[in-house]
Amino acid sequence: MGENMQNYILLDRFIQVLSSTENSVDSAQEAFDEIAPAYSITRITLDMNIPETRQTPTGEVRHLSVYEGEISDDTEAEIVWLEESYRTFENGIITAKVYAPISTNWSPEERQVLLSIMKVFLIHIGRCRLVELVQRSVLTQYLTGLPNSGGFLSFATQKMLAGELKKYNSYYFNLRGFGLINRRYGPEETDNIIVRYSRVLLEFTSEDEIIGHLGGDNFVALIRKEKTEAFLNLLQKTETFGIKDGAKVPITISAVAGVFDIDDSVKNPGQVIGRSSIACSVARSLSNEPFLFVTKEMSTRVYREKQIEDRFEEGLSQREFKIYYQPKVNTQTGELVGAEALSRWLCKGEYVYPAEFVPVLERNSYSVGLDIYVIEDVCRTLREWIDHGMDPVPVSVNFSRSDLTDEHLAEQILKIIHKYDIDLDYIQIEVTETATSKEKGLITDFLHKLKGMHIASSIDDFGTGYSSLGILRDLPVNTIKIDKSFIDAEVLTSRDETILRNIIRMAKELDIEVITEGVERKDQIDLLHRVGCDLVQGFYFDKPLEKTEFEKRLQTKKYDV
CATH class of the missing domain: 3.30.450.40 (GAF domain)
Incomplete structure (x- = not known):
């Protein structure tokens, strides 16, 4: 060869x-x-x-x-x-x-x-x-080259299968004030700052630890427990720099973090992100807290909220939401003049009250489904009462502010009212007062549409926002509901009386009806008489009533005063 x-x-x-x-x-x-x-x-x-x-x-x-x-x-x-x-x-x-x-x-x-x-x-x-x-x-964030959520979960899965996950703390952290950095340095240099920041974090980690970048200014990490204090110190103060007008400018970046001390309760890798992200959200809402550890109470709440989210659609389809009616009464005559429709959720034999499920639905933009369900149920009931020869009273239905991003909501409400052939005088739509200019714009557009359709509207919890007088001036509402906080003091003073009298006077001069909610005591009734508010809603006359109980009130439409 x-x-x-x-x-x-x-x-x-x-x-x-x-x-x-x-x-x-x-x-x-x-x-x-x-x-x-x-x-x-x-x-x-x-x-x-x-x-x-x-x-x-x-x-x-x-x-x-x-x-x-x-x-x-x-x-x-x-x-x-x-x-x-x-x-x-x-x-x-x-x-x-x-x-x-x-x-x-x-x-x-x-x-x-x-x-x-x-x-x-x-x-x-x-x-x-x-x-x-x-x-x-596929498992990497394009900007920083750090693992994305998929890469992070892949690493967590490996550690879980190896029985090593409990050696770590899970972190979810968000950078403070990054909007200001973006405005000062512009998008391109802000990206560079994020990359430099990521490299500082990488230098801290060992080969058996991971930093993940979920995009924007949101990060996750799995760091060994013995390094907890050192890593939290790094998150509170990380030195890097930006380039401005050709010069290197030192930047100190701090993060707010949620920390989950991983234990035996973890059943799947996704929980290491989920639990620490909840703690981060809580820490962000507490301005003086740079980090929070997940507590048992937080975990219980997260589990409960997940139950609500997962069960909601089925609850609607199974008609588990029951509508209650709380009477509105004229305190001068004792006449039943209206009612507010309120939902209660009978979930597998257990009542879940609005204070628990409504915030969860609003955060996840599910509330519009419930609010549409309520108004349809109300219209169906009104039709039933009318067909049986009963004389109903106007019923108000509350719509969440988060619903108002749907520009076709007013048309959808009108379509449901027409579907059951209900006189418009029997329906009033309530929205809650807001403090933000964006939400105020949405409410204004929504109320103008309702007015153009001749549907009555009401502002709920009036006085809890920052622009109550502006609402009287700007919004085309038929009714305002004075928040119970105005009459909640154990001893009502002349200052309370003066504030209420002037709000009610201005509203009436603008041809806006006034009703006060949360009325529970005789001295509150007396105060409201003095300031000119005769319409009330509250436990003094009735709690929210099941449909059959409310029908008994409709037969007489009278309370003892």
């Missing part, structure tokens, strides 16, 4: 072994065993110099020995006989060096084959790194 043929047989064997795995470095020893003895090769090394990029946030500088031949005591001193480099897709350099004894004497053909072998080896390394990057990018 000729020398060339022998060389190419060795090359073919090398390629077959190298291609048997996706990890070139791991297979290098076995692959080079096919050719190294024939060429007296004693050692092959790799120098990897990869720059910092978004794909490799910390860069990569490594010296690896990928092949070690058999060396005996009488082996001659070795030198680098061959060196070949490869430029990576990140514009980095990987250099392979082939060592052999000083006395080695390769023919030109042998040297050419070895060069081909080293080029094949380096190309294979580049290909494997690219495949690895593509696979990793």
Whole structure:
């Protein structure tokens, strides 16, 4: 067999072994065993110099020995006989060096084959790194190169399967004041600041820990428990910099964090994010708290809220929500003049009250489904009463502020009223007063649509926002409901009386009806008489009543006063 043929047989064997795995470095020893003895090769090394990029946030500088031949005591001193480099897709350099004894004497053909072998080896390394990057990018946040939620959960899953998850604390943290940084430095440099911040966090972590970037200024982490204090200190004060007008400006970034001390209660990896994120939300609402640990009470609340979310749609379809009616009474005449429709949830035999389920539904934009359900049930009941010869009173239905982002909501309400052929005089729509300009805009648009459709409207909890007088001036409402906080004091003073009298006077001069809610005591009734408010709602006359109980009130429409 000729020398060339022998060389190419060795090359073919090398390629077959190298291609048997996706990890070139791991297979290098076995692959080079096919050719190294024939060429007296004693050692092959790799120098990897990869720059910092978004794909490799910390860069990569490594010296690896990928092949070690058999060396005996009488082996001659070795030198680098061959060196070949490869430029990576990140514009980095990987250099392979082939060592052999000083006395080695390769023919030109042998040297050419070895060069081909080293080029094949380096190309294979580049290909494997690219495949690895593509696979990793699915689990990586594009900006920082940190793991995204998928990558973070993959790591948590591995630790859980290995029985090691309890060695860690889970963190969910949000950067404080990043909107200000964005306005000062602009979007592009803000991205650079986020990247620099991420690298500081990476320098803190060990190989068996992880920092994840969920996007924007939201991060997650799994850090070993013995490093808790050090990591919380880092989150409270992390030094980096921004570039402004060509100058480097020091920036101190602080984060607000939720921390979950992982224990045996974890049944799936997703809980390590979920629980710490709840604690982070609570910490954010407490301006003086840089971090909060998950408590048993928090976990119980999270579990309860998840139950409500998961059961809500089925509860609607199974008509588990029952409508109660709380009477509105004229205190001068004792006449029943109206009612407010209120929902109660009888979930698997257990009552869930609005104070528990309404905030959960509003946070998840589910409340519009319930509010539509309530008005449809009210209209169905009104139709039933009318068909049975009863004389109903106007019923008010409350719609959440979160519903008002639906620009077709007013049309949907009118369609339901028409569906049951209900006189518009029997329906009033209540919305709660707001303190934000955005919500005020939504409420204003909604109330103008209702007015154009001749549907009466009411502002609930009047006086709890910051712009009550502006509401009287700007919003086209038929009724305001004075919040119970105005009459809740144990002893009602002349100041209470003065404030109420002026609100009621202004409202009446604007032809707006006034009703006070939460009335429970005779002295409250007396005060309201003095200030000119005769319409009330509250336990003094009646609690919210089931439909059949309220029907009894409709028969007489009278209370003792």
